Amino acid sequence: MTPGSGSGPMKDCEYSQISTHSSSSPMESPHKKKKPAxxxxxxxxxxxxxxxxxxxxxxxxxTGVFYLTLVLILVTSGLFFAFDCPYLSENITPAIPAIGGILFFFVMGTLLRTSFSDPGVLPRATPDEAADLERQIDIANGSSSGGYRPPPRTKEVIINGQTVKLKYCFTCKIFRPPRASHCSLCDNCVERFDHHCPWVGNCVGKRNYRFFYMFILSLSFLTVFIFAFVITHVILRSQQTGFLNALKDSPASVLEAVVCFFSVWSIVGLSGFHTYLISSNQTTNEDIKGSWSNKRGKENYNPYSYGNIFTNCCAALCGPLSPSLIDRRGFIQPDTPQLAGPSNGITMYGATQSQSNMAAATPLLQSEPSITSEELPLPGKTTISGPCATLTLGQPTPPSSMPNLTSDSGLTDMIPLKEEHEGHQFLTPEEAPSPPGMLPSGSPIIHSHTMHVLSLASQDSLHEDSVRGLVKLSSV
Incomplete structure (x- = not known):
């Protein structure tokens, strides 16, 4: 075979090096648990x-009424721009559709801003804060043991010389700030609560009141604007072709006029009412309840009013917008799991977690109270003779941190015999007091010796944890 003839097949057979870093063996990469988002x-x-x-x-x-509000504004304005504005711009002025467009976008912007924003919801108290507040209430009412508390729970603060009561919210577990109230529909405490408006699909409070007022004010202008120029359009057409022909030529104008006629009164009236509230620095909730009077001479004068209409309007519409108190887009911090020992209805004081686990893991200590010297020792094995109290159910068991005892040498190294403890005195059975109710008076106490047989054969019969516990107790 010539060198040239063998070079072709060798070129076709090429080997690529396998990267060992890109993939790992199944033993090295078990199924990884994906962390929950x-x-x-x-x-x-x-x-x-x-x-x-x-x-x-x-x-x-x-939010059903909110969608109705949205449809009415969009349909009425759409019909006006489609059927009335072309005729009005040709016969009167092109500024009419331009002004109508500005009013329309301003109305939609303020409506969405009112409906989609946080009205000033107050965050609820955490369990620790609620417990601390309950403790303060108990101390204030003189019933630290959790006795009767007179409802409703209130606090009093002084604002501009006027006493204001802060009511306790049993749902949010907080004392509501001044002018705050709990909305039953949204189930939230809202700061400077005005009212819940179904037309905007949200509560009206401290953070969106100015947008709500600008919405109803601009909607009043838009409704009056559309109604006025729809009537103008119908009158101009009726002068040319007659009234009936004008209605046939522009049927949408009739629908617009009817909608605007029935809605303009309520919208304009609502705008005037809130203009009065802003000028006196009141809320709808306070005005309905009759909380304050506009006259400074009376006892229930409004402590929030600045005494000037212009200043009150500037404070409500031009003041700084407070930030949201609820971090609704923040992430929930995972709580650190805390292991608690099984209590079974009994509180354990002074017992560590390892001791409770040891007690649960040694059934021999719970079922057999003691091992006495009546069991004969095996020949050749070391026995430890010493007094050992009888183990009863419920006594604390030794910790499981002892090393394994597998030989006699390990036993003798770790547990000294009685001769090495000459200085340690043990009570004799006659000197040891017996618990009341355990033994009748005058009954003899049998001196028993605890025996531990530690060998390979005995380890199969005795539980390893039980041997550890008994050896530890015998050395005490």
Whole structure:
């Protein structure tokens, strides 16, 4: 075979080196448990809210009326821009659709901002905080033992010379701050609670009140704007073709006029009412309850009012926006597992975890109270004679940290005989007091010697843990 003829097949057979670093053997890489994905706080939020977009959007549970509000605004504005604005821009001015568009986007922006934001929910107390607060209430009421507490539990604070009561929330386990209230629909305490508005699908509180006010105010302008120019459109067409022909040419204008006519009164009236509340620095909840009076001379004057309408409006609409107190998009920190010994209804004091585990792992110590000297020792084996008290059920067992005893040498090295303890005095059976109820008076006490047989043959019959426990007790 020539060198040239054998070079071809050898070139076709090529070997590639196998990388040992890219893969590992099955013994080295067992099935790895995938760590569970960390949960966010909005997934376990205790209130009755709904969250969207991974917790970025927060709304109330009942959102059906909110969708009705959204549909009415979109349909009415859409019909106005589609059927009325082309005619009005040609015959009057092109500024009409431009102004209508600005009002529409402002209304939608403030509506979504009110509906999708945190209204100022107060976080609930942790178990430690709730327990500390309960302890303070017990001390304040003079019943530290958990006795009767007079409901409702309140605290009093002074704000601008006016006494304000802070009520205790039994759901959130906190004393609510001033002007806060618990919403029964959302099941949350809301800071500076105004009211729960189903039209926006959310509570109205400290963090979204200004957006709610701007929404209803801008919606009032948009409703009046659409209603006015729809009537203008119908009048201009009726002058050219007649009233009936004008309605036939633009049937959408009739629907817009009806919707705006029935909604403008409620929207404008709501805007005027909240304008009054802002000017006096009150909330809807406080006004309905009649909590404060606008006159400073009366006893129940409003301590939150600045005494000036302009200052009150600036404080409500232009003041700094407080941050959200609930970290709804934060991750839940996993708790460190704490092992607790089995109590079975009995509290264990002074017993360590290893001792309780030892007691559970040695059934021989629990079933057989003692091993006496009536059992004969095996020949050639070392026996330890010494007084040992009888083991009874429920006594603490020695810890399981003793080494294995496999030979006589190990036994003698670790456990000294009685001769080596000449200085240690043991009580005789006659001197040892007997527990009451265990033995009748005058009964003789039999002196028993505990015997331990440690060999390969005896290890099969005795439990290893029992031998350790008995050897330890015999050396005491």
């Amino acid at each position: 960390p949960k966010r706080k909005w997934e376990v939020f205790p209130g009755r809210n709904k969250f969207f977009c991974n917790g970025r959007i927060m709304m109330a549970r009942q």
